[in-house]
Amino acid sequence: MSFALLLAELESLGEQNDAMQSDRAKKMLNITRDTGEFLSVMVKATSAENILEIGTSNGYSTLWLASSLPAEGKVVTIEKQTEKIAMAAENFVRAGLQDRIEQVQADAGEFIQSTDLIFDFIFLDADRSAYMDYIDPLLSKLSSGGVLVCDNAISHRHELEAFTDYLCRREGLTTCLLPVGKGEFVVHKA
Numbered sequence: 651m652s653f654a655l656l657l658a659e660l661e662s663l664g665e666q667n668d669a670m671q672s673d674r675a676k677k678m679l680n681i682t683r684d685t686g687e688f689l690s691v692m693v694k695a696t697s698a699e700n701i702l703e704i705g706t707s708n709g710y711s712t713l714w715l716a717s718s719l720p721a722e723g724k725v726v727t728i729e730k731q732t733e734k735i736a737m738a739a740e741n742f743v744r745a746g747l748q749d750r751i752e753q754v755q756a757d758a759g760e761f762i763q764s765t766d767l768i769f770d771f772i773f774l775d776a777d778r779s780a781y782m783d784y785i786d787p788l789l790s791k792l793s794s795g796g797v798l799v800c801d802n803a804i805s806h807r808h809e810l811e812a813f814t815d816y817l818c819r820r821e822g823l824t825t826c827l828l829p830v831g832k833g834e835f836v837v838h839k840a
Contacts, residue, residue: 653717656745657686660710675731678708681775681801685831686714689773689799692836693718696797698771703727704758705776709738709751711801715773716747726752726769728761728776759784768793775801778809785816789823792839804833 651659664678671677681689693701693715699722701715706729716725729735735755742748754761758776762784770793774781781800792798803810804827814835818825822840827833 651744653713653745656741657683657710657713660708660713660741664708664710678710679775680707680710681714682831685801685834686711688828688830688834689714690718692797692799693771696771696795698797699723700767700769700793701725701771701773702767702769702791703773703775705729705774706738706753707734709741711773711775712738712751713741713745713747715771716742716750717745719750721750724750724752726754726767728754728756728758730755730757759787762787762791765791767791770796772796772798773801774798778802778806778813781810781813782816785813789820789839794839796839798837798839800835800837802832803827803835804829807833810835 661683664680668677668679699720703712703715703725706712706727712725712727735753739753742751759780769791772788772792803814817823817837824838826836828836
């Protein structure tokens with residue numbers, strides 16, 4: 651199966667699942683296709699090689715990120731739910747990108763506190779209520795010249811208001827809000 655067909659299949663399965671599922675934990679909550687295209691362009695434009703993704707779900711967004719990396723690049727993706735980790739792992743193999751992806755089952759805040767890794771690019775698409783708890787440690791893991799992208803910045807603006815306001819006021823950061831998908835809040839670290 652081609653990569654494009656796999657992405658289309660995951661889009662369709664995600665939409666069908668989420669329409670039938672009332673339990674939020676069992677929804678895929680995938681990014682939109684235009685958000686995937688945006689992430690792909692950003693990864694390539696920034697020459698990112700080390701990516702941190704917080705919130706794997708079924709791996710749809712991870713595939714966009716990993717497919718945009720150079721051969722030696724790596725995505726570290728964090729997910730807490732065992733079922734979603736297994737589903738994503740299968741999708742990574744199907745895409746032939748498993749060598750560029752490291753899956754970590756952990757709480758995002760705990761992982762950020764414990765890792766020594768530095769990332770060129772961070773994609774944040776997880777439990778929005780926790781973002782303020784780990785934003786400073788997360789920024790310390792972003793390289794100089796690195797980019798952080800936060801999904802759902804328009805669709806869930808009220809939930810992200812304190813987070814985005816904080817980043818807009820921080821010294822050394824350039825921010826913007828883009829009307830792509832459900833809204834992408836983009837941060838560049840000087």
